[in-house]
Amino acid sequence: MSTGYGHPLRFGVLLTPGGSEPEAAVERARLAEELGYDLVSFLDEPAGTDPWTLLSWVAARTSRVRLAAGVGPEADPAVAARAAASLDLLTDGRVELVLSTDGADRADGVDGADGRVGDVVGRLGEAVDVIRGIWAAHHRSPLTFDGEHHRLEGAERGPAPAHNIPLWVAAEPRPGPLHPGLLRLAAAKADGLFLTPEAPEDPEAAIDAAADGLSPAPGGPGAEIDAAAEAAGRDPRELRRLARIAPRSGPAEEWVADLLALIRAGGLSTLLLATDDPGILRRFAEEVAPALRAASGAERSQVKSVFVRRHRRDGIDYDAVPAALAPTAVEPGDAGYARVRSTYLRGGSPGLVLRPGTPGEAGQAVVFARTQPVKLSIRSGGHGISGRSTNNGGIVIDLSRLNAIEVLDKAARRVRVGPGARWSDVAAALAPHGWALSSGDYGGVGVGGLATSGGIGWFVREHGLTIDHLRAVDLVLADGSQVHADEEENAELFWGVRGAGANFGIVTSFEFEVDEAGDVGFAQLVVDASDTAALLERWGAAMEAAPRDLTSSLIVGRAQLGQPLIGQIMAVVDSDDAETIVNRLQPVAAAAPLLDYSIQVLPYEEVMRVGHGQHDGQGEPVTRAALADHLTPELSAAAARLVASGQTYFFQIRAVGGAASDVAPDATAYAGRSANFQLVAFGPSRRGLDAAWDGLLHHFNGLYINFETDLRPERLHDAYPEPTLRRLRALKRRYDPDNVFRDNFNVTPTEP
């Protein structure tokens, strides 16, 4: 058996917080990090600095070391849970919690006859339930808890911490057995037992006490905790054993030998050295810890706790997840699940989210996912509509960590961008160079899904589609291999990536040639849309007649009872000259009576700026999409009837044309080059919207795949007229014959 039940050996320090001079404690914590300790914790002392405050401060002044905070029986567990999750989010997952009886188990009558001790243990047990309940943010129901000690009446859950915060139960070993209630609490509900012998005069006695406390010998408490874990349906290897140790003098070899005996006897995997003496901290780190690490062996196979495993889904072999992906993978029982399960518009409950950090890992993820008999979805920014990017019970490959943005060639304005970057990040990264890349109309959208299909953004009429700026890509294919594609190398694949890319693999990096950009005019106009048809027709005519430095979009919502129907026009003029901006906007503003407006001159990056919120979509979006060459009187009237019918609650038309139409229809897989307009409708019902939209089809000339959720095979022909579709199917047969990448606007290898 390995020394610590498979857990790697860790070393920590237990510091006193200091009363009026807490800065000294901060300095010791920083020293501990510098010396390579894994963990810092502070004791709670009367009139000492509040340990949680101190730990939060230390969190901001350190970067790597983990931070263990105490939760005593008097703490409010709901507030403590939220505070711990907050610090864990601020530190990207460095928090651990120690549940402590604050010495109550030290009192007489530890055999459980003393009601007070049992009471404290009971309180802590309920606190664990409340803490885990608050962290379970993926449950949509509020937390109600009716305990003897704690009562919650429908508290909001969340936030989920950044990682699975381990909970240690602190117990003081002494002659005689550990308090049986504490032992059961640790075994049934926590992640480990932390032995905290008071540091007596004789350090060896302390070690003996700790060793006695955890000895796995038959009948000893170590065996008891194993048995208690098994009784609670857990693998004893889930539980860590931690111990506080006292400093000692004498030769380092003796210290090493004694601690090694302790580690082996107690199955310990974490030792916390209780001292404030920098000399001792240094001596232990330099002379003792390395020898213990070397001697304790390297065999490690950590077991996920039952609190995680119990949420696993059928059909996924979780233990077979490649080692490189396991540390960042998120499964339903993990803390970070609430943040990755759903997307911007769609609720999901995948069984496993893989988060590769390199193209090689993305390849491993694909190879692994193919062996699992469940759905596979690929996610870049999580705004996908046709690219679904979540599922129920399947696997998601989340590319958010592949988000690098780098300049390759300043003179040529050549940049390389990862699929997981968001367009707001791209805009912010390019702005200092005086550059911009037209993407979509919203900065929260991810690069991967947009740059493989089109990209109808704020400079589309002036600079074309996003894919028109693409010069090369690197992909991971369905067999996990990596290829490069550009106009020379794998040119046909490069053609297909620009309009149907999600079907052939995962693009792990995009090389773009970007444009120069200064400040722009950004306008938001509110117009009376009562005469919807006239508005569409006039706005459409104004856009077709406009110089290419103007791009705009028009949204018509659903009429609210008793209020006039309004239209919202957003427009960007690529100019910082007020007169030019106003001149460009006037014809657009004249499309209907103007109710309100705002015009700002601001950097493009500010138009694209959005906060990095968490996606929590629910349900399933119902949309239809189309491209149209002109907003003819007939189309405008039909669209007005659609809006009036109530079958769409969000109807948007974006201007395209201009530079996007300069590119030949067969130059890329995006064939709809003649279109001056791109339309999308979101509806409350699939059947209702389809029936209404199908009646409009004769007005359209193609569709933009990113906004389409209709799964009928005819849509494929709308988006990809021949010979485009034939070429795409040939590519599909060559690169993804088994249709691994199908949870998108899917080009099937053959005609269905």
Place this chain on the structure above:
Amino acid sequence: MPDYGHDLKFGSFITPGNASPQEVVALAQESEAAGLDLVTFQDHPYQSAFLDTWTLLSYVAAKTERVHLSGNVINLPLRPPAVLARAAAGLDLLSGGRFELGLGAGGFWDAIAAMGGRRLSPGQAVDALSEAIDIIRGLWDADNRSLFRVDGTYYRVDGAKRGPAPAHDIGIWLGAYKPRMLRLIGAKADGWLPSLPYMKSLDELAAANATIDAAATEAGRDPSAVRRLINIGGRLGGPRSDRLLTGPPEQWAEQLAALTLEYGFSGYIVMADDPGTIRAFGQEVAPRVRELVAQERGGVPGNAR
């Protein structure tokens, strides 16, 4: 009267959202860089979309150097006063005297009860806050060797060890609107911190000031012992308008100077989560207000206590 003659403080009120914690920290650092004196966060521990305010204050204090920090305002019902006092003193010591204690009696009792907190009537909550202030000040009084006991209706302290003492005289600022709370401010607090959007009119501000002043006088305090701060919102930028705080920095400065000279306010906390507003408030509004107020006071700025 008013114009109590205090030096002017300008601050930010940043939403402590937990979706992207480092953006919140960055806005606090942006506030410091913009020359603001104060960064504040609301405290609603029952709100799952927010970071825990105490944790955030501690973390941000360690990530800034000069700016002062406060809850706006700390939710007393879910933060026991004895723990709060010690935590506040600790944070003040760690930050070199940069912590201020904005404190509130609590208001959303359903949410507080949902978290396992105690439900109080508004009147009880004022009494509880009064007891809490006594406990907090008693624990900060580290030089006092006497055993500390408070046998209150809502909070009890039974012989706790006092200390640590904070690094500076932490201001206790109460968020308050109703007469009982206002009288408590006059009697015991160092500041009043309402939100302008909650006030029906400027007359209401004047009336509240008068209530505070009368209570202070009754308690044997100088009304100027109570600083008046206020959370403000509006639109900073764009054309001038006849509305309060809707216009360019010059208009804001004129209106805030009037609030100082005519209504006695000396702390302005802008409710904004965008760096542009924070920068403009710190760099364009604050210096102009100071200038205008100094001119009117006819002396050098910052002549107060």
